[in-house]
Amino acid sequence: MPPPPTIAQQLAAKQREISVAEFFERNRQILGFDNLQRALLTTVKEAVDNGLDAAEEAAILPEITVEVAKEREDRYRVAVTDNGPGILRREIPNVFGKLLYGSRFHSHRQARGQQGIGISAAVLYANLTTARPARITSKVEEEDTAHVLEVFLDTQKNQPRVDSEDVVLWDRAHGTRIELELKARYVRGRQSPYEYLRGTAIVNPHARIVLVEPDGTRVTFERATTDLPPAAKETLPHPYGLELGELGFLLKASRRPTLGEFLAKDLQGVSARAAKDLLERAGLPAGSKPVSVQGAAQERLLAAMHDTPLVNPSADCLSPIGATLIKRGLRNVLGDLKPEFFAPPVTRPPRVRGGFPFMVEVGLVYGGGLPPDQPVQILRFANRVPLLFQQGACAVTNAIGNVDWRRYGLDQKGGSGVPSGPALVLVHVASTKVPFTSEAKEAIAEDPEIDKELTLALQAAARHLRTHLSRKSRRDFASDKFEIILRILPKLAERTSRMVAKPVPDLTPVITKIMDVVNVETRIAAEAKFVRVPVEITNYTPRPRVLELFAEVPPELLARATFEPAPDGTDATLGRVWWTLPKLLPNGRTTLAASFPPGTEVDANDFDWYVAGIDEAHILGADPLPGDWDVRLPRTIVEAAEIAAQEGAAAAGSDEEVDYDAAEASADVRDED
């Protein structure tokens, strides 16, 4: 009889390899399938993300249909159809029935799917909860018929098992349809397929998305543009942020004959000159074979890469949303709430972490019908995909919580955490490799590089908010006064006149003296043939004014605008335009207008108005010209100086040069003269 096994032997006997599918079967929460509501959303999300990626890769304007039908209590059938290029018959089983299989994992290019897990995870979940296969229909343009396969995922082997196969006619040129039956729950509202698709439509206005809900309701998110976003290009890894392991892998995989060529052709950002510098620093000959660089030499090479100045990573592997779409997207979401302020969206330049480029965009909206005493709403996006779960675990939320919003005008208990106030923040992180906290891709992991960019972008947006709020409080003060004077004074005068039985005097000069502001007023008038934005400038000060008016407009709007009168200058890149106004005598008024082609989406918030030639205390509806403009026109300066000189002469010894408060205080007295 053999001796009984020792403890170490007993333990060793239990050691086993675990199939990746088995692992995820037991840990389905990691894939986003922890409860019935989330399982349905994750399934829709993975299928739609794949459809969008496929269409965009083939330069096709995406058209996606999502159908959700109830089979019985807690059991739904989900079908997602895309108009992508279709999938070759031989690839269908692996794409849908094998975890860790895909085309985008090894590519250096922004894509929604990157892990080769998502859709197969949905198939796995459907298999497990209803024991039904996934039904895939796919047609490529070159074939006349579509293939229909029923696929199971064998969890013990992580391999697809095709249950049945057929060939059918399909009335579309190309595309893919996946049908799944799964244990699930359908909801509307927060964290629903509807919310996810609406979020997707906001940042993918080139896609047409149709949702057919279990009760038959059909929601269509029409495309807002037929321009495909510029295709994100495949790029090479950038040396910044590379680590020893990744570098070793690249060196080993390189087919270049020399280290010099490796630096020039397998990486981006290394110029010939930088390569020379870098090799010198590392003490390595340019002619050595890449694969021979190992151990200490590899470490020296890496250190040299991080110490040598290189060309910044190119952004063309990324597909940011862009300022216009962020603003338009926010306007779509918030239309009914009529926010008072849309901060100019902030787009940070691309950066690199671990060799992967990324960039951060931030939009911020304030006021209107947004709830004033709730936590600020956060819309998170990663590679144009809305993130609906795990907000508390996301680097975006964390970065928002680490900004001291009290400095920028929002409430924030203790100066950290999500602030409160009538605001909404949109954050988009685009990268060839977004570091998600789990395979469910619902939250972005903490990363010092991303965190830095998030913070800078959020602070920039927050500064816009602060400026707006301080302008607003100034304006509110001035415009309250304006209102009172324009409304009360005439009534007072009328009553007094009646009492003393005298005619009502002309109050204009009095009002002007008290007001002492130049008022800039913008309206939007949508007329039949075009959209017109008229601006009225009225001089309610007691002296003549020579002013310049400046506007900042999104460049793409500026490109479509016609101005009347013609401006004195424009800067198409920065979206700036300016005029010297005709000399305005007291109570004088002049009008400008911008016109746009019909259908242009434009509103008063698209324009920021600035005035030069007058102290900021005397402007209402515009701000003093910021220091970075530097476009003052010499004529105005000369004329303004002339007026000042004339006035100085006229005012000497008179009480004309009263200050604001004194004028106000003495107004009543003098008016009664």
Add this chain to the structure above:
Amino acid sequence: MPPPPTIAQQLAAKQREISVAEFFERNRQILGFDNLQRALLTTVKEAVDNGLDAAEEAAILPEITVEVAKEREDRYRVAVTDNGPGILRREIPNVFGKLLYGSRFHSHRQARGQQGIGISAAVLYANLTTARPARITSKVEEEDTAHVLEVFLDTQKNQPRVDSEDVVLWDRAHGTRIELELKARYVRGRQSPYEYLRGTAIVNPHARIVLVEPDGTRVTFERATTDLPPAAKETLPHPYGLELGELGFLLKASRRPTLGEFLAKDLQGVSARAAKDLLERAGLPAGSKPVSVQGAAQERLLAAMHDTPLVNPSADCLSPIGATLIKRGLRNVLGDLKPEFFAPPVTRPPRVRGGFPFMVEVGLVYGGGLPPDQPVQILRFANRVPLLFQQGACAVTNAIGNVDWRRYGLDQKGGSGVPSGPALVLVHVASTKVPFTSEAKEAIAEDPEIDKELTLALQAAARHLRTHLSRKSRRDFASDKFEIILRILPKLAERTSRMVAKPVPDLTPVITKIMDVVNVETRIAAEAKFVRVPVEITNYTPRPRVLELFAEVPPELLARATFEPAPDGTDATLGRVWWTLPKLLPNGRTTLAASFPPGTEVDANDFDWYVAGIDEAHILGADPLPGDWDVRLPRTIVEAAEIAAQEGAAAAGSDEEVDYDAAEASADVRDED
């Protein structure tokens, strides 16, 4: 020349299988390696968790040494040595150099490591960031020498690569040591190895843990007990919460000849009778082969399993911390802060989700030096492992936020979210399969079953808090009054007496009349040979009292206690003990005492005191007996009735039977007589 490839062909050509190690290499944040500080902590954690699991599996009292040494800026050497049974030579490469390989994934038993990923992930990270192998030393008791292997993890194949191998003498009977060199950062304080090991020591008082920090500081967490926790037993899956996929897997894998035997022997909780019921419901013959139950039959079987009442899952596969250790652990953490209240720890009964048993434990502490205006501190544990990251993403935090703590006496903005106040909540989730949100095992995923248990446990703890706070406010009121009367009245009397040049009268009867309470006062006296808890009961009411005194004590403390005088009854299971006190005349006093062996950890908070035979308005320092006790002694009832009858007679026509307020109001007047 062949035609150029179509788009579908181009896309197909890019499809590739992704190695699981490659996947995690690119997504190391999922494994807990997203930044240098976290990488070090995760490495320590995985090695220590493995060491504890190994020792406990072999019924060895764990002894773990963690050494962290700085190699250079951002580079550390971590060595973790355990006294486990050691690992057989042939298993070492796979255990440390292959992801998804392990002994605990397929077991139905509570363990720290379950995924077969942790320690190999640390090896992968070390390989990648420093290009150095992991150095493993392991010795099993039966061999004279230890094996030393240097191991790399080949990410493209997810296979170990042994770089060097040696056999050495090692001065211990058995154990394993892993040394890793990695890019990392060492910190103390929050989210540090120190905090992790301290948390581990709190809930694993049977382990001895030594930490040697980079500056040479040696911290020892001595074991507080030499009792190993009862070993968590291997169990069978329970039908509750099973899903179609898992059931299919079990049926397919079963070696039982019949479905009847499958139900009885491959599952737990199915009695013979239940099996019969269940098969009838499902319309399946007991004799059918398990593997033959497929499709619709499988669905019927599952439905019948969920509809048939079964024996609840057994808890012996779980290893809860237990009320005593939770209290002791909290006292360790909070010793200096002297909290005023330790809620009796709540241990929920075991439940099942997806076939996996789990249970929830909650401890709550209030007051003392805990900061009054900060968010409540949360200590999270899963399978006796502290969770230090991702608090915001954790089901525990979510459940805490969903309790309306305002109802229980804590501040909570809007009635949801983590409340504020001088409190700390400890939550432990124990399960044969904890659903973590990611492979880094830092947060528990949302799950309706777990959420329900968390909520019930938190509410139970919160109710204790509410009771405490309302008692406290009653006591504060009464004891303020007590203080005032005992301090002020004698002074007043003394002064008045001096003024009128008369001797100071005996105030006792007056005080008694005004106070009208029975005071129960507990102290802790640690004497040389034993620990004594004396209790003094004083009758400050103007009538004789026959009372019963009841105490609730943790059962394990009760088991060690000697009482003087001997109690009239005890309930060892519920930890209850009671006495009939000798008749107490007005101003009469009696003393009780509990004694414990030297070294017993006991404090005033371990005792809850209740009194029967008196209205709650007249007790100070104890509470009226709750309704669920039902242990009133007949003698007391008879005697109390006698006293009441005598008093009734005496009081007829006198003013003796004044109510509390009237006595107080008239006290001064009568005292001046």
